[in-house]
Amino acid sequence: MQTFANLLTIDKSEKTPLFLQISTAISDNIRRGVILAGAQLPGTRALAESLGIHRKTVVAAYEELLAQGWIETKASSGTFVSNKLPEMKPVLLQKKPARTTGAGPKAGFPFHNDPLLRRPIIKGSNLLAFNDGFPDVRLAPWDALSRAFRTVLRQGYRKNLLFYSDLFGEPSLRAAMAAYLRETRGLPVTEENILITRGSTMGLYLTSNLVLRPGDVVIVGEISYGSANLIFQKTGAKLMKVPVDERGLDVNAIAEICKKNPVRLIYVTPHHHYPTTVTMPAERRIGLLQLAQAYNFCILEDDYDYDFHYDCNPVLPLAGADAGGHVVYTGSLCKAISPALRIGYIVAPADLIESMGQLRRIIDRQGDQLMEAAVAVLFKEGELRRHLKKAQKTYHRRRDLFCEMLKSELSHVVEFAKPTGGMAVWAKFDKAVSLPMLAVKARDKGLLISDGTGYDPNLNATRLGFASVNEEEMERGMGILKGVI
Numbered sequence: 012m013q014t015f016a017n018l019l020t021i022d023k024s025e026k027t028p029l030f031l032q033i034s035t036a037i038s039d040n041i042r043r044g045v046i047l048a049g050a051q052l053p054g055t056r057a058l059a060e061s062l063g064i065h066r067k068t069v070v071a072a073y074e075e076l077l078a079q080g081w082i083e084t085k086a087s088s089g090t091f092v093s094n095k096l097p098e099m100k101p102v103l104l105q106k107k108p109a110r111t112t113g114a115g116p117k118a119g120f121p122f123h124n125d126p127l128l129r130r131p132i133i134k135g136s137n138l139l140a141f142n143d144g145f146p147d148v149r150l151a152p153w154d155a156l157s158r159a160f161r162t163v164l165r166q167g168y169r170k171n172l173l174f175y176s177d178l179f180g181e182p183s184l185r186a187a188m189a190a191y192l193r194e195t196r197g198l199p200v201t202e203e204n205i206l207i208t209r210g211s212t213m214g215l216y217l218t219s220n221l222v223l224r225p226g227d228v229v230i231v232g233e234i235s236y237g238s239a240n241l242i243f244q245k246t247g248a249k250l251m252k253v254p255v256d257e258r259g260l261d262v263n264a265i266a267e268i269c270k271k272n273p274v275r276l277i278y279v280t281p282h283h284h285y286p287t288t289v290t291m292p293a294e295r296r297i298g299l300l301q302l303a304q305a306y307n308f309c310i311l312e313d314d315y316d317y318d319f320h321y322d323c324n325p326v327l328p329l330a331g332a333d334a335g336g337h338v339v340y341t342g343s344l345c346k347a348i349s350p351a352l353r354i355g356y357i358v359a360p361a362d363l364i365e366s367m368g369q370l371r372r373i374i375d376r377q378g379d380q381l382m383e384a385a386v387a388v389l390f391k392e393g394e395l396r397r398h399l400k401k402a403q404k405t406y407h408r409r410r411d412l413f414c415e416m417l418k419s420e421l422s423h424v425v426e427f428a429k430p431t432g433g434m435a436v437w438a439k440f441d442k443a444v445s446l447p448m449l450a451v452k453a454r455d456k457g458l459l460i461s462d463g464t465g466y467d468p469n470l471n472a473t474r475l476g477f478a479s480v481n482e483e484e485m486e487r488g489m490g491i492l493k494g495v496i
Contacts, residue, residue: 096293097294143286181378185207196331209379215313236280239313257428319433424441
């Protein structure tokens with residue numbers, strides 16, 4: 012027992028709760044192959060005594076590991092490391108009509124008008140909406156951001172904030188972001204590993220243009236983020252699709268493709284798969300990382316809504332368990348605060364970040380330096396953390412209420428699973444209900460919903476966002492849906 016306890020390093024002076032320290036230590040040892048699949052774990056009472064802590068703390072740690080898929084319980088036998096995990100091996104960490112003047116309606120020269128780029132554009136509206144999954148901008152800390160912006164604007168001349176700046180983003184925000192990601196996501200990063208972008212889409216674009224060449228194979232889900240697919244296709248890459256089930260991308264299908272094709276990149280949203288919201292469990296995450304090591308491909312991890320989770324602590328990003336420099340991690344503050352706040356980030360090995368900065372300068376010399384500095388102030392003063400804590404509680408309540416309404420009012424035509432986090436429900440409509448027609452009828456009544464054609468028209472499914480509507484708006488919107496159905 013003492014031998015097992017020696018594997019767990021805990022520090023009661025740290026801010027991280029003890030149960031999370033224990034669960035993280037155990038999962039790290041499983042990942043490194045120190046604790047093997049199928050191994051029995053000590054009883055909670057015995058381990059608590061060995062560590063000198065309360066038994067409830069160990070119980071909470073085991074519950075966390077169970078929720079994340081690392082362990083399983085067997086009646087009358089005890090607690091064991093999940094046998095579903097892959098084999099672990101220790102790894103080292105290292106003629107045109109005449110016109111007079113003006114531009115006119117048509118160009119007088121040929122240009123490439125790519126039909127691939129003709130996609131619907133999401134824009135803001137004052138209409139009631141169960142949208143794709145956006146935040147409630149009414150909750151954002153606008154007063155605090157306004158004060159911070161005025162502060163940095165007054166100091167701009169002295170701090171050179173009003174001139175050309177770093178290619179990689181405002182240094183104060185890079186530092187704040189590195190600290191935030193270390194604490195909340197367990198990413199062992201410094202400022203050199205971070206590039207500040209204008210949203211996560213820029214991160215996908217920069218990564219793709221540096222990693223991919225025409226003909227390269229990119230693996231995506233059969234149902235995936237359309238904008239990401241578009242970016243990959245614009246590089247000339249070949250998309251190969253794998254099934255998506257209730258546990259995310261099928262890693263076995265990925266392995267089969269790797270045996271037959273030189274895969275260059277895999278795009279994944281493991282925390283909440285887009286658009287279905289399902290979470291990729293531990294064994295698939297490990298399997299994907301092992302494939303990256305074996306076949307030397309890039310994993311592009313898009314963690315678009317990590318900050319909002321409700322039923323348990325979030326599974327840590329793939330980037331935190333990457334021992335070979337194979338993961339590029341992207342995210343943004345657009346979901347946390349507002350889509351209008353175009354601040355995102357890329358986390359990657361320092362040499363790749365350097366190249367990304369050089370590429371970024373020819374399309375966008377730098378970001379909004381003043382806004383980036385103001386957001387850094389929000390981090391420093393704790394305003395952003397307070398906002399996220401408040402928003403998470405609000406969105407948690409809204410998720411529960413929204414799912415209750417869907418079940419009570421529309422269960423006869425809508426199938427869904429309650430999401431563990433994020434801002435939207437993946438809703439599959441009965442085939443008797445034409446989703447495109449439903450969207451038109453709902454709009455006529457004052458409610459905006461996606462018609463599902465942007466995902467997969469054959470599924471007759473769409474994302475119904477709950478975060479941006481309050482209780483009264485939710486009831487009104489659900490009434491409209493029920494009425495038109």
